[in-house]
Amino acid sequence: MGRARPRRSSRPPGLRPLTELRGVAEGGRGRVAESAELMVRTIPRSGEVLPAVGLGTWRTFDVGADAAQRAGPKAVLRLFAQAGARVVDSSPMYGSAEAVVGDLTGELGLAGRLFLATKVWIQGREQGIRQMEESLRRLRTTCIDLMQVHNLLDWTVHLRTLQAWKERGRIRYIGVTHYSQSAYPELERAILTGDVDFLQVNYSLTSTAAERRLLPLAQERRVAVLINRPFEGGALLTRLRGRPLPPWAAEIDCSSWAQLLLKFVLSHPAVTCATPATDKPGHMRDDLEAGCGRQPDAAMRARMMQCLDLI
Numbered sequence: 119m120g121r122a123r124p125r126r127s128s129r130p131p132g133l134r135p136l137t138e139l140r141g142v143a144e145g146g147r148g149r150v151a152e153s154a155e156l157m158v159r160t161i162p163r164s165g166e167v168l169p170a171v172g173l174g175t176w177r178t179f180d181v182g183a184d185a186a187q188r189a190g191p192k193a194v195l196r197l198f199a200q201a202g203a204r205v206v207d208s209s210p211m212y213g214s215a216e217a218v219v220g221d222l223t224g225e226l227g228l229a230g231r232l233f234l235a236t237k238v239w240i241q242g243r244e245q246g247i248r249q250m251e252e253s254l255r256r257l258r259t260t261c262i263d264l265m266q267v268h269n270l271l272d273w274t275v276h277l278r279t280l281q282a283w284k285e286r287g288r289i290r291y292i293g294v295t296h297y298s299q300s301a302y303p304e305l306e307r308a309i310l311t312g313d314v315d316f317l318q319v320n321y322s323l324t325s326t327a328a329e330r331r332l333l334p335l336a337q338e339r340r341v342a343v344l345i346n347r348p349f350e351g352g353a354l355l356t357r358l359r360g361r362p363l364p365p366w367a368a369e370i371d372c373s374s375w376a377q378l379l380l381k382f383v384l385s386h387p388a389v390t391c392a393t394p395a396t397d398k399p400g401h402m403r404d405d406l407e408a409g410c411g412r413q414p415d416a417a418m419r420a421r422m423m424q425c426l427d428l429i
């Protein structure tokens with residue numbers, strides 16, 4: 119039970135498996151998963167392959183220009199890229215985060231290596247265009263991999279612009295996002311337009327409502343899925359702190375609660391990538407390890423739900 123085989127990554131040459139990154143991250147304690155290669159998933163509409171563990175930037179990368187404040191995010195991004203991970207999610211809503219990602223990408227020599235996802239978060243066509251131009255500048259790129267309508271704000275207007283930008287090669291994929299169950303019916307409407315390549319939505323061990331209709335719809339419509347708030351903004355890990363892991367966690371190569379929570383999310387068949395946020399390289403390494411080793415099967419997922427009693 120609980121031993122679904124992970125898909126191995128086709129790691130580009132020069133990148134290092136997690137086993138070799140043990141010394142790089144602070145606090146790299148715990149057992150290294152059996153398979154030290156990051157699991158990958160396929161974007162349904164293109165066949166492009168993406169590592170299943172990504173990186174969110176809300177709060178953690180909103181650190182401004184100060185070099186000392188940027189040290190944590192820089193170490194996180196370095197480790198992330200060394201492990202072969204690629205998906206970084208940002209937004210103009212996240213203060214300086216886009217600019218920090220852009221600057222650090224340049225400093226670390228990662229231009230062209232990451233899958234950059236950001237958002238448009240404003241009312242109005244012209245305002246949206248101006249905001250997206252600014253995102254291109256801040257992220258220091260001429261093409262953003264994934265442009266998402268943040269929290270569905272004015273989404274019918276922005277989708278038209280996004281289609282035109284996609285045709286011109288300024289973005290590669292179109293997405294819509296939300297973090298709340300109340301928005302699921304509208305997310306469904308956006309998917310049903312047929313114009314959306316990616317859905318980004320909240321999903322965690324304690325927030326499973328997306329399983330009912332939204333995630334199956336995404337699968338049916340061949341829409342890739344990014345997961346936000348896999349730790350409920352960190353609250354789940356706070357509540358589980360100090361609790362021993364269940365003994366069966368070893369069957370799926372989990373050595374921390376963060377890995378267990380992420381493996382739950384990643385093992386849903388609709389999920390392409392989860393984007394946990396952190397500014398601590400030790401936590402980044404922990405999160406990346408969730409994308410390695412044995413993954414839960416359906417029976418193990420049912421077992422994992424029993425952890426709700428602890429939360």
Ligand SMILES: NC(=O)c1ccc[n+]([C@@H]2O[C@H](COP(=O)([O-])OP(=O)(O)OC[C@H]3O[C@@H](n4cnc5c(N)ncnc54)[C@H](OP(=O)(O)O)[C@@H]3O)[C@@H](O)[C@H]2O)c1
Nearest residue numbers: 174175176295346347348349350351352376394395396397
């Ligand atoms: N509507 C939207 O589009 C939307 C909404 C919400 C979120 N998002 C995206 O999704 C991303 C993730 O969501 P989130 O930032 O709200 O919350 P989250 O990823 O569920 O939780 C982040 C928190 O978990 C902690 N953490 C991460 N890894 C850990 C580990 N291994 N051990 C212990 N603590 C750990 C972090 O603290 P430390 O920094 O101390 O590690 C941070 O406080 C966002 O950053 C954003 O990019 C999008």
